[in-house]
Amino acid sequence: MKIAMFLDTAFPPDSRVENEAICLIKAGHEVHLFSLDYQGRPSNEVINEITVHRYKVDKLTYKLSALAYTFPFFHNRIKPSIKDFINKLKPNVLHIHDMVIAKAVIDVNAGKLKVVLDLHENRPEIMKHYKHVNEGLGKILISTDKWNKVQDKLIKRSDKLILVTEEAKNDVMSKGLKKAEDIVVVPNTILPELFLNYSIDESILDRFNSTFNILYLGDTSLRRGTDTAIKSMKIIKDKIPNARLILVGDSSVDNKLKQLASNEGVNNLVSFEGWQDVSLFPSYTLASNICISPLKRNKHHDTTFANKLFQYMAMGKPVVVSDSTTQANVVREEECGLIFPAENELLLAQQIIQLYENDELAYRLGENGKKAVQDRWNWDVTSEGLIEMYQTL
Incomplete structure (x- = not known):
């Protein structure tokens, strides 16, 4: 199976993304990773058999990611790159890492391919402790309640959900967002x-x-x-x-x-x-x-x-x-x-x-x-x- 993975940051480093990709490649799959490049890295590179595709974006796009669910600017700026990646790769499934980039990918896909949403963390909850969310304009513009509602919607729009702990799975199921059979728990352990x-x-x-x-x-x-x-x-x-x-x-x-x-x-x-x-x-x-x-x-x-x-x-x-x-x-x-x-x-x-x-x-x-x-x-x-x-x- 040809798997298209999506990451809203630069790669490497990201241990979880790397570990997941390597184990899927070992299982016989072909993994291509879409990542954003803010530093002028090579547009294509193979790392541990992972084919990395980097799409160059400016610093403004990086800053707009913090407002991804306040204004549509971030998603609108990266949708053309996502569409280009999917059209060229012609994958069998889309695997989205974390929620920042998820809406753009799901919108571009428009229900054509199966979507796996891989939440590395409960982003809205950890955002409550971010400095930029609690100070200055961020305090006015960024609503963690809104991010929480969007996260719930993204979970519903995905076909399969990956979480890091049983506790996170229980939380999702208690809200009625996903059935147990559509959730996989993959803890952040090490690849020896x-x-x-x-x-x-x-x-x-x-x-x-x-x-x-x-x-x-x-x-x-x-x-x-x-x-x-x-x-x-x-x-x-x-x-x-x-x-x-x-x-x-x-x-x-x-x-x-x-x-x-x-x-x-x-x-x-x-x-x-x-x-x-x-x-x-x-x-x-x-x-x-x-x-x-x-x-x-x-x-x-x-x-x-x-x-x-x-x-x-x-x-x-x-x-x-x-x-x-x-x-x-x-x-x-x-x-x-x-x-x-x-x-x-x-x-x-x-x-x-x-x-x-x-x-x-x-x-x-x-x-x-x-x-x-x-x-x-x-x-x-x-x-x-x-x-x-x-x-x-």
Whole structure:
């Protein structure tokens, strides 16, 4: 089957898109990816057997994507490119990643081909925490309630729906938007052949070889609990003199986080590594003693998975996570870490100190997580439903 995938951003990087495409290619399908290019990349490129088709757009189009469901400008500007892609490719099915580009694709298709809508997250819910939605003109022009209504309509207009967790599936079904047989749950796990085969950067290991390292990977926005992690270091340092918090990632609030670290008197205990390529994630994880995911509670975090959890587990590291529903359920089920109430820096610190003081517990939890990824929480297993769905199409 010839599958046309659609992405409203540049590619690479996007681990979920790449993982899905690779597993479908392995299953015998031909995958072509439509992506938007804001940086002057090659118009056509083959990456891991994925044929990438890039359509050049200007920065205005990029900015208009934030207003995709306020005004029709974004969709109107990209519809000609979508139509050109479909007409040239003549695919058997359309697979849309996330909702930003979905309306344009579904409108151009006009019911001719089967549509698979792949929601990587509950976009309207996470948007409630975006800076540009809560400040200035964005606060006036962007309505998350409207995005929520549009998301429901897009789900109804699709033939099949892909979600990341059972919790998200239950939410959709409770609204009567889709039948269970038309929903496939595909968690954001790792593709072992990619993630575990990145070469280790010895310089990262050397740089952190004399400290007790607490690692956070990913977006550093406040909603991710990075401020909670920084505040916990004020407590941790009294019990773990050589403790170091390593933040690998970035966001628009990084300066606020650095100021917070200074205010808390722990700026010398926090390493702000900035954005790093995913190929370096195994090196940072290997250099760490404990890995954390201190997400704050909201509907989005409670119904999705953070990639970092499975990346930590794959490397055999004990995890400390907040009680955000989906990640807490995995940690309890697999006995691979400890849980603390979200936004409680005292209890986060206590769980980290407990693992520092109990090497045997830390090792056992880490090994449990590693085995869980080998047996269950890896892309080869969690993608089975995706492959089966395409067999029915």
